[in-house]
Amino acid sequence: MLPYIPGQRWISDAENDLGLGTILTCDMRSVTVLFPAPGETRVYSTKSAPLTRVAFGAGDQVESHEGWLLTVSEVEEQQGLLTYIGLHSDGRLAELPESHLSNHIRFQKAKDRLLTGQIDRNDWFNLRYQTLLNAGQQATAPIQGLSGARMALIPHQLYIANTVASRYAPRVLLADEVGLGKTVEAGLILHQQLLSGRAERVLIVVPESLQNQWLVEMLRRFNLQFSLYDYERAAQYPGQNAFEQAQLIICSLELLTDHPELHQQAVAAQWDMLVVDEAHHLEWSETAPSAAYQCIEALAAETGGLLLLTATPEQLGKSSHFARLRLLDPERYNDFAQFEQEEQQYQPIAEALEALDQDTLSAKQTKAISALLPETDAQALLALLQQSDADEAQKLSARSQLQSQLLDRHGTGRVLFRNTRDTVKGFKARQLHRHALEVPEVYEVAFSVPELATQLTPEQYEYQNDWCDHDPRFHWLLDHLEQNKGDKTLLICHSATSAMALSEALKVDTGIHAPAFHEGLSILERDRAAAWFADHEAGPPVLICSEIGSEGRNFQFARHLVLFDLPANPDLLEQRIGRLDRIGQQHDIQIHVPYFEGTGQQVLLDWYDQGLAAFTAPCPAASALFAEFGDLLKSQISSADIDALQGLMQATTERREVLNAAMHAGRDRLLERNACRPYEAQQLVAAIAEQDQPEPLQNWLESALDMFGVNIDETSSSSWHLTPGEHMMNSDLPGLDDEEGFSMTTQRPVALVREDLQFFTWEHPFVRALQDQIIAGGLGNNAVSLFKTKALPEGTLLLEVLASIRCSAPKHLHIGRYLPPTTLRFLLDVRGNDLGAKVSFESLSPKLSKLKRAIARDVVKLRQEQIRSLVDKAEELANDHLPTVVEAAQLKMQSLLYPELERIKALKEVNPSIREIEVRALELEYLAVAQAIENARVYIEGIRVIVTN
Numbered sequence: 001m002l003p004y005i006p007g008q009r010w011i012s013d014a015e016n017d018l019g020l021g022t023i024l025t026c027d028m029r030s031v032t033v034l035f036p037a038p039g040e041t042r043v044y045s046t047k048s049a050p051l052t053r054v055a056f057g058a059g060d061q062v063e064s065h066e067g068w069l070l071t072v073s074e075v076e077e078q079q080g081l082l083t084y085i086g087l088h089s090d091g092r093l094a095e096l097p098e099s100h101l102s103n104h105i106r107f108q109k110a111k112d113r114l115l116t117g118q119i120d121r122n123d124w125f126n127l128r129y130q131t132l133l134n135a136g137q138q139a140t141a142p143i144q145g146l147s148g149a150r151m152a153l154i155p156h157q158l159y160i161a162n163t164v165a166s167r168y169a170p171r172v173l174l175a176d177e178v179g180l181g182k183t184v185e186a187g188l189i190l191h192q193q194l195l196s197g198r199a200e201r202v203l204i205v206v207p208e209s210l211q212n213q214w215l216v217e218m219l220r221r222f223n224l225q226f227s228l229y230d231y232e233r234a235a236q237y238p239g240q241n242a243f244e245q246a247q248l249i250i251c252s253l254e255l256l257t258d259h260p261e262l263h264q265q266a267v268a269a270q271w272d273m274l275v276v277d278e279a280h281h282l283e284w285s286e287t288a289p290s291a292a293y294q295c296i297e298a299l300a301a302e303t304g305g306l307l308l309l310t311a312t313p314e315q316l317g318k319s320s321h322f323a324r325l326r327l328l329d330p331e332r333y334n335d336f337a338q339f340e341q342e343e344q345q346y347q348p349i350a351e352a353l354e355a356l357d358q359d360t361l362s363a364k365q366t367k368a369i370s371a372l373l374p375e376t377d378a379q380a381l382l383a384l385l386q387q388s389d390a391d392e393a394q395k396l397s398a399r400s401q402l403q404s405q406l407l408d409r410h411g412t413g414r415v416l417f418r419n420t421r422d423t424v425k426g427f428k429a430r431q432l433h434r435h436a437l438e439v440p441e442v443y444e445v446a447f448s449v450p451e452l453a454t455q456l457t458p459e460q461y462e463y464q465n466d467w468c469d470h471d472p473r474f475h476w477l478l479d480h481l482e483q484n485k486g487d488k489t490l491l492i493c494h495s496a497t498s499a500m501a502l503s504e505a506l507k508v509d510t511g512i513h514a515p516a517f518h519e520g521l522s523i524l525e526r527d528r529a530a531a532w533f534a535d536h537e538a539g540p541p542v543l544i545c546s547e548i549g550s551e552g553r554n555f556q557f558a559r560h561l562v563l564f565d566l567p568a569n570p571d572l573l574e575q576r577i578g579r580l581d582r583i584g585q586q587h588d589i590q591i592h593v594p595y596f597e598g599t600g601q602q603v604l605l606d607w608y609d610q611g612l613a614a615f616t617a618p619c620p621a622a623s624a625l626f627a628e629f630g631d632l633l634k635s636q637i638s639s640a641d642i643d644a645l646q647g648l649m650q651a652t653t654e655r656r657e658v659l660n661a662a663m664h665a666g667r668d669r670l671l672e673r674n675a676c677r678p679y680e681a682q683q684l685v686a687a688i689a690e691q692d693q694p695e696p697l698q699n700w701l702e703s704a705l706d707m708f709g710v711n712i713d714e715t716s717s718s719s720w721h722l723t724p725g726e727h728m729m730n731s732d733l734p735g736l737d738d739e740e741g742f743s744m745t746t747q748r749p750v751a752l753v754r755e756d757l758q759f760f761t762w763e764h765p766f767v768r769a770l771q772d773q774i775i776a777g778g779l780g781n782n783a784v785s786l787f788k789t790k791a792l793p794e795g796t797l798l799l800e801v802l803a804s805i806r807c808s809a810p811k812h813l814h815i816g817r818y819l820p821p822t823t824l825r826f827l828l829d830v831r832g833n834d835l836g837a838k839v840s841f842e843s844l845s846p847k848l849s850k851l852k853r854a855i856a857r858d859v860v861k862l863r864q865e866q867i868r869s870l871v872d873k874a875e876e877l878a879n880d881h882l883p884t885v886v887e888a889a890q891l892k893m894q895s896l897l898y899p900e901l902e903r904i905k906a907l908k909e910v911n912p913s914i915r916e917i918e919v920r921a922l923e924l925e926y927l928a929v930a931q932a933i934e935n936a937r938v939y940i941e942g943i944r945v946i947v948t949n
């Protein structure tokens with residue numbers, strides 16, 4: 001016979017927060033249990049389910065799901081299901097089938113274990129108390145989800161992640177300039193969403209060539225273990241939806257566009273978040289949207305959260321850019337013409353924002369801001385700024401609030417975040433080296449063709465295998481490598497055939513094995529080539545890439561970039577330079593362009609160099625200038641008309657200055673403001689730096705690892721190696737399933753340079769698992785101690801009781817933000833007086849010593865009645881706190897959610913970028929949170945019996 005019957009009530013031994021569960025189904029292999037309070041389902045193996053049957057007996061008081069109480073006098077069983085019969089709280093006789101029991105019933109595990117003689121160590125009890133306090137602190141920390149990543153604390157990234165992550169189902173375009181850390185920002189947002197329970201299922205769609213880089217980056221920086229889906233992997237699940245077989249998946253855009261059946265499965269697989277990297281590939285026009293665009297459009301329509309990443313949002317034209325904004329927010333971005341018009345109106349808002357940066361506002365500025373923000377709350381803040389006696393901190397906060405309101409109510413920035421090198425600072429300089437070469441005879445025919453594409457890659461015209469021998473650019477390359485021995489050079493050229501030929505010729509001429517990195521290699525081969533190049537000691541001095549090397553890859557350890565040919569689009573030029581010009585670059589970047597004088601190559605080089613000034617810094621107006629002058633430029637490629645060429649350069653330069661100035665005055669300033677507000681960003685950095693202090697975590701870890709029987713070897717002053725001890729507790733601690741164990745550090749600077757070490761923070765999966773197991777399991781929930789004191793007569797009994805107030809709620813409500821696990825401590829004397837306020841935990845616990853277990857058991861046995869009644873007293877006292885805690889939680893929820901709801905409704909009137917779904921979701925969340933808080937209950941977490949001597 002099966003041990004579980006549908007309808008029976010059981011509790012989880014491993015996760016007692018889940019409340020009472022109901023058996024849904026059971027067969028020989030598995031049992032499925034629904035826990036209605038948090039709305040979660042668990043499937044366990046029938047043989048080893050960590051479940052305990054809930055069966056009350058005569059005398060017990062039980063609560064119905066309607067809230068009334070029954071004092072049980074009889075229990076009836078029919079086909080394995082129990083019905084309790086007894087006295088209703090209103091005095092009449094009543095029946096309560098077990099299916100009608102409250103889902104929130106709690107169990108006195110601590111009392112049961114103590115009274116049945118399962119007595120724990122004193123230090124375990126101490127650890128439990130510390131763990132409960134820590135859990136409360138972490139749940140309330142505003143930086144939850146941001147502190148656990150292996151990354152330097154870069155303000156703009158933390159700011160974006162924090163802003164975006166706190167939104168309901170965030171849908172944004174992360175458009176920082178190349179190499180400023182969009183992948184890291186996306187990872188932080190995902191980490192925060194996953195940790196807080198707001199997301200559980202995530203799909204990341206990237207160009208094929210970047211799949212592994214994402215996989216590695218998510219794991220090493222965020223401890224997020226994604227599954228990589230290629231065709232073979234997806235084909236492993238015939239007859240099933242392959243995308244439902246894992247929660248976190250990375251796949252290539254090509255996989256979805258080339259295999260419609262897999263695309264359909266992905267669309268049907270219900271994601272919480274979709275991330276699309278290099279989103280500029282999603283080309284769109286009204287008449288011919290690309291397959292890639294349509295593929296993502298279908299996924300985006302079915303997914304709550306959407307992150308699009310691109311450094312060059314306008315690379316394929318403004319209409320494609322607009323179409324991507326529409327993916328994010330179809331209600332807001334429905335009219336391209338109106339969108340273009342709006343872009344012209346940002347200057348007054350940008351000016352108001354800047355005025356608020358100053359200590360004082362002129363009357364004119366105040367009037368302008370007042371006109372932009374007529375709402376009452378803004379007027380009060382403006383009035384405060386006029387008061388000469390107002391405190392500086394208040395004024396600073398008022399200015400920051402007004403800036404937020406301006407951006408919220410008028411900006412475009414809600415969906416678009418863009419940081420630039422100008423605002424982020426600290427990047428190395430870029431230096432251009434032009435290497436003019438004479439056209440060799442073999443290329444004369446190619447250069448007579450008046451086409452830019454042909455002139456940029458003359459070796460491709462009437463292709464000869466030995467073209468390198470005759471190409472002066474190759475000979476220049478040999479010289480360059482000779483002169484820069486010991487440095488790393490990244491070479492990018494347009495095509496795979498050129499890359500392969502260069503690699504081969506280098507090998508033949510110099511013996512240098514320079515890997516060619518191109519689309520003809522498998523993903524694994526490409527990653528190997530990139531990893532070999534990165535090897536400082538043994539790797540080759542140069543990597544030769546076709547255009548696919550110019551996107552997304554991290555090559556900032558190289559200091560020379562050779563543009564063997566120039567790309568025909570300025571955004572692609574910026575992408576190429578961005579391989580070296582990115583966070584982590586230690587040297588000024590040397591950009592080398594070997595080119596043939598008097599050809600289209602020179603015209604394009606001059607145009608990029610003089611017209612766009614695109615080599616020394618990114619050119620914000622590049623896309624617009626290319627759209628405006630691109631055709632003229634191509635038509636002049638073979639022109640010998642020097643005046644016409646100079647005219648083109650001059651016209652481009654002038655237009656660039658105008659466009660850049662206009663963008664700087666309007667759009668860019670708004671975008672930059674929205675992308676990072678320095679004051680708030682610095683506060684985040686400071687809060688995380690504070691949390692980074694290694695001592696509290698290390699001290700806690702030492703005790704916790706000792707309790708679980710994990711060995712610690714100190715391998716250096718900043719690192720430990722952990723291995724399973726001989727008597728390690730049977731637990732699911734990640735990374736300790738084999739004897740080898742792993743090494744870790746709690747220090748961020750060390751973790752940034754030592755990738756072989758795990759970076760332990762309070763958010764690391766191992767630390768969380770340890771913490772969860774301590775809280776959810778019973779270990780340390782009781783102790784019996786001796787208190788040597790002259791202040792009290794020998795044999796006096798004291799009871800130290802830990803109680804917590806918690807509620808079960810679906811994870812996505814993030815209930816801990818409002819009602820963090822609250823721990824109360826009582827120290828009761830035999831008369832039930834609470835001495836806890838007078839005698840702190842910290843002062844008492846060092847004075848306690850252990851009692852032999854047999855003696856401890858005798859003490860418990862002898863004092864059983866007193867202990868029972870004191871535990872009841874402590875529970876009563878804790879229950880007295882319940883209304884206050886619940887009220888504080890409701891107030892906190894109101895103070896956090898209500899203004900957000902009101903703000904979003906008000907914003908919706910002035911700024912159509914707010915989606916209706918966000919308002920509705922917030923309203924529902926508000927109600928659900930209020931309901932969950934009402935269901936908060938007291939749990940006895942620990943009991944320590946103390947006898948004096």
Ligand SMILES: Nc1ncnc2c1ncn2[C@@H]1O[C@H](COP(=O)(O)OP(=O)(O)OP(=O)(O)O)[C@@H](O)[C@H]1O
Pocket residue numbers: 150151152153154157176177178179180181182183184185310311551552553554578579582583584
């Ligand atoms: N906070 C950080 N700490 C340490 N390294 C970082 C941090 N942010 C980014 N990096 C590193 O800087 C490089 C660029 O970051 P990332 O790849 O996220 O930029 P990106 O904006 O996505 O680049 P691209 O525009 O080329 O796609 C990467 O090597 C990344 O690991």
